[in-house]
Every structure is written in structure tokens, then in C-alpha cells.
Amino acid sequence: MSAFVPTESDPFYEIMRPPPDETPAQMTARLKREADAQRISDNIDEDIKRDRAQQRKARKELRILLLGQGESGKSTTLKNFRDDDDEPGPSSRPHRDSNSSAADAFTDKHRMLLIRLAPLRGLEAELKRRLGAGAEPIHPSAPMSATPFDDPAPISSPKRAPEFFVRSWTDAIVDPSSFSPSHADLDSSTITLMTCKDDMQALWTDTAVQLALDRRKVRLADTAGFFLNDLDRIATRAYTATDDDIVRARLRTVGIQEYLLRISDGFSLRGGDNYWIWKLYDVGGCRTMRSAWLPFFENTDVIIFLCPVSCFDERLDEDSRVNRLEDSTLLWRSICSSKLLTKTQLILFLNKCDLLKRKLKRGVKVKTYLPSYGDRPNEVMPVVKYLREKYKEIQKQHSPEPRVAYIYTTTVTDTTATAKTLHSIRDRVLRENLVTSNLV
Ligand SMILES: Nc1nc2c(ncn2[C@@H]2O[C@H](COP(=O)(O)OP(=O)(O)OP(=O)(O)O)[C@@H](O)[C@H]2O)c(=O)[nH]1
Numbered sequence: 001m002s003a004f005v006p007t008e009s010d011p012f013y014e015i016m017r018p019p020p021d022e023t024p025a026q027m028t029a030r031l032k033r034e035a036d037a038q039r040i041s042d043n044i045d046e047d048i049k050r051d052r053a054q055q056r057k058a059r060k061e062l063r064i065l066l067l068g069q070g071e072s073g074k075s076t077t078l079k080n081f082r083d084d085d086d087e088p089g090p091s092s093r094p095h096r097d098s099n100s101s102a103a104d105a106f107t108d109k110h111r112m113l114l115i116r117l118a119p120l121r122g123l124e125a126e127l128k129r130r131l132g133a134g135a136e137p138i139h140p141s142a143p144m145s146a147t148p149f150d151d152p153a154p155i156s157s158p159k160r161a162p163e164f165f166v167r168s169w170t171d172a173i174v175d176p177s178s179f180s181p182s183h184a185d186l187d188s189s190t191i192t193l194m195t196c197k198d199d200m201q202a203l204w205t206d207t208a209v210q211l212a213l214d215r216r217k218v219r220l221a222d223t224a225g226f227f228l229n230d231l232d233r234i235a236t237r238a239y240t241a242t243d244d245d246i247v248r249a250r251l252r253t254v255g256i257q258e259y260l261l262r263i264s265d266g267f268s269l270r271g272g273d274n275y276w277i278w279k280l281y282d283v284g285g286c287r288t289m290r291s292a293w294l295p296f297f298e299n300t301d302v303i304i305f306l307c308p309v310s311c312f313d314e315r316l317d318e319d320s321r322v323n324r325l326e327d328s329t330l331l332w333r334s335i336c337s338s339k340l341l342t343k344t345q346l347i348l349f350l351n352k353c354d355l356l357k358r359k360l361k362r363g364v365k366v367k368t369y370l371p372s373y374g375d376r377p378n379e380v381m382p383v384v385k386y387l388r389e390k391y392k393e394i395q396k397q398h399s400p401e402p403r404v405a406y407i408y409t410t411t412v413t414d415t416t417a418t419a420k421t422l423h424s425i426r427d428r429v430l431r432e433n434l435v436t437s438n439l440v
């Protein structure tokens with residue numbers, strides 16, 4: 001620890017200035033006194049923090065922060081905290097229409113489809129208006145730090161942050177019936193979608209269109225919020241959103257959102273009276289939003305950090321010069337080394353394993369983008385193992401105090417598998433916090 005050395009601009013300079021005739025021995029003694037005072041002050045801060053944590057735990061309250069870069073799957077993980085037993089249905093691949101026009105040329109038929117589908121542009125604008133800022137694409141910005149929260153200067157109260165939303169836990173538990181036509185007015189958007197359904201299907205299954213997409217390496221089916229295979233089910237009057245639809249829908253998180261969940265001590269969301277309150281904080285992950293994270297570090301018991309492992313060849317939307325995996329690694333290192341988070345339980349999700357599998361199958365080589373991967377096999381298991389070791393090592397090296405590594409490989413759009421992961425996490429988190437709060 002470095003001792004406090006006053007500068008001339010410091011208001012206490014006159015009082016704290018070393019005496020002009022200080023001998024080396026006096027200086028050593030003074031520095032020791034100052035270091036001791038600093039240590040006592042640090043210990044008091046620590047005690048206050050521990051007391052607050054104990055009080056929260058005595059109230060059976062836990063604060064959990066979801067962190068990770070934009071599109072890493074934080075909000076999707078949150079949706080999985082819904083205690084719903086419905087199995088998601090499998091989605092089918094697009095079948096190509098063998099009767100469609102000549103393989104690789106656009107014709108009058110395509111031009112006609114474009115004209116007939118024009119109302120969808122108006123529909124898109126209307127939906128964006130209703131959904132707000134989260135539906136807008138990010139525009140690339142000037143270079144920004146990956147970890148703006150490392151600079152402790154601009155701490156602002158979360159309550160005063162302009163983009164802070166508080167939601168109740170009933171909002172987090174989405175009621176599918178609220179999507180049914182009896183509740184939602186069958187407005188012009190629904191009607192436009194129904195009217196355009198056949199034309200959208202004709203365009204999507206058209207061989208020339210599919211070939212053009214292949215040629216331009218546009219992989220729509222891998223992109224967020226892909227629903228074109230499900231038009232028959234979705235573009236209808238009776239459409240009700242399924243669990244699978246909810247986790248695949250994409251809306252950027254703007255600012256920080258708070259959700260409250262009641263978690264039973266019996267490790268089930270639908271428990272008896274004996275429950276914990278979990279306060280979950282979902283943050284916007286792109287670089288422009290990360291400075292808002294810092295105020296939430298102070299009293300956080302658990303962090304679930306998402307690293308999308310499929311992103312090794314992708315770049316950030318907000319800064320196209322930055323590789324996504326590198327950004328995620330920088331973030332993880334900074335979270336691990338943060339002094340404010342020394343006592344925080346870190347849970348790492350190596351997410352988007354399904355997309356990693358598809359990408360490797362297409363022949364994209366990890367080594368090209370991550371030279372340190374070397375000559376290991378270009379397959380899912382070795383890639384995941386490599387990243388797991390890498391992230392585990394970062395945690396070990398950078399944590400101010402030793403802590404357990406909780407690492408899960410996930411595909412958070414797979415609600416069945418994620419339910420099992422979250423169940424195991426609930427179990428571990430509750431057990432650990434019951435122990436630290438002396439409740440067992
Ligand atoms: N295939 C696949 N898609 C995923 C997975 N995890 C998330 N997604 C999709 O990726 C998109 C982004 O996920 P979000 O949960 O919105 O990401 P986020 O981290 O909340 O992003 P920001 O709010 O911008 O910080 C959504 O369309 C998800 O459906 C995954 O494991 N596999």
C-alpha cells in the first residue's frame with residue numbers, strides 16, 4: 001500500500017506537510033504512522049461493507065449482477081429465471097422451394113415481392129417506436145475503453161442515472177397470456193404481418209435469395225431474433241409467444257434494470273413461505289453503457305458473467321476494430337481484479353455453445369483469430385476447454401483473494417438445459433450464502 005503523500009494543491013497540505021527538518025528516521029516513522037492510519041481506515045470500510053452484507057443476508061436478500069458485453073446473453077439468462085415447465089418446440093430449417101425461379105438471378109417476381117412487402121418497413125418503424133431505444137441499432141462510436149468502470153472518479157447514484165429502470169418481479173415473470181389476442185388489440189401491425197406472410201415465406205424459401213445470402217455470407221438463421229422459419233405459427237391472429245420465442249427475441253438493454261425474484265430455501269422458485277429475495281440487475285453491455293455498472297459493484301453478492309464463446313471471429317458493433325472475444329477477456333480480467341468485488345461470488349457462463357458448434361462445422365478456424373489456440377483440434381470440446389482454462393487462470397491470477405471458480409458451458413436460448421444450470425446455481429449460491437450468514 002502506498003502512503004498518502006500530500007501535494008501543494010491539497011487543502012490539508014499545510015497540516016500534513018512533512019516537517020522541513022525531518023530526519024530519515026523521522027520520515028520512516030511518519031510513513032509508518034500514515035500507513036497504519038490508512039490500514040485502520042481500510043479495515044473500517046471493510047467492516048461496514050461486511051455488516052451491510054450480513055444485514056442483507058439476515059433479511060435473506062441477495063444482489064446478483066448480470067455482466068458481459070452487448071449480445072452476450074444477459075437478458076436471455078434473466079428470462080430463463082422464469083419458472084416455466086413448457087418444453088420449447090424444435091424449429092425447422094427453411095426448405096427451399098424447388099419450383100422457384102432460376103437459381104442465381106433476381107427476376108420480376110422478386111421485384112414484385114419487394115413492392116408487396118413494402119408495408120413491413122412501416123411496421124418496423126412502428127414497432128421500434130413502441131419498443132424504445134433498445135430496438136435501435138448501435139451506431140459505431142469513437143474508441144471507448146472496455147472497462148470505463150475501472151476509473152473510480154465518476155460514481156453517480158444509480159437512482160439518478162437517466163436510463164435506470166426499476167421493474168417489479170411480476171414484470172420479470174412474463175405472463176404468456178398477455179400476448180394473446182384477447183388482451184392485445186389486433187392492431188394494424190398484426191394485420192400487416194398476416195397479410196405479408198405468404199410473400200415473406202416466398203422470399204425466404206426462394207432459391208435465388210438463399211444462394212445470394214450464402215454468397216454474401218449472411219447467416220440470418222444465426223442472428224438474434226430469427227423467426228422466419230416460424231411464420232406459419234407467428235403471423236397469425238391466434239399467435240401466443242412461447243418460452244422459446246421469448247428467449248430468442250432480442251431487445252438491447254438500455255441502462256440498468258432491476259428484477260426481484262422470490263427464491264425458496266427449498267431450492268425451488270415455487271416454494272413455501274421460507275424464501276429469499278434475489279435482486280437481479282441486468283445491464284446494457286455495450287461499451288457506451290459500461291460506466292453505469294460501477295455503482296452496482298459495491299454491494300453485489302454474486303456476478304453472473306457471460307462470455308459468448310462463438311464470438312472469436314466477430315467484432316463489436318460499437319467499435320468495429322475490436323474483436324469480441326478480446327473485449328470479453330479484458331472485461332473478465334477487470335471484473336476479477338476489482339477490489340470492490342473481492343468478496344463477490346463469480347459465476348462464468350461460456351455461452352452460445354450452439355453457435356460455436358455451427359461455426360466450427362462451417363470450417364471457421366479458431367487459430368486464425370486466436371493464434372494462441374495453436375494446433376489444438378478445431379472442435380467444440382477442445383475450444384471450450386481452452387477458454388475455460390484461460391478464464392479460470394485469469395480469475396486465479398487477478399483475484400485480490402483466492403475464490404472458487406464456478407464455470408458453466410451454456411446455450412441460454414435452450415430453456416430446458418438452462419433450467420438445470422440455474423437450478424444448480426441456486427443451490428450453490430444459497431448454500432454458500434447460508435454458510436456466510438451463519439444461518440446454518
Ligand atoms: N443461438 C443462441 N443465441 C443466443 C444465446 N444467448 C443469447 N442469444 C441470443 O443473442 C441475442 C442477444 O442476447 P441478449 O440476452 O439480448 O444479450 P444481452 O447480453 O442482454 O445484450 P445487451 O442488452 O445489449 O447488453 C438474443 O437474440 C438471444 O436470443 C445462445 O446461447 N445461443
Ligand SMILES: [Mg+2]
Pocket residue numbers: 074075076251252253282283284285
Ligand atoms: Mg440485455
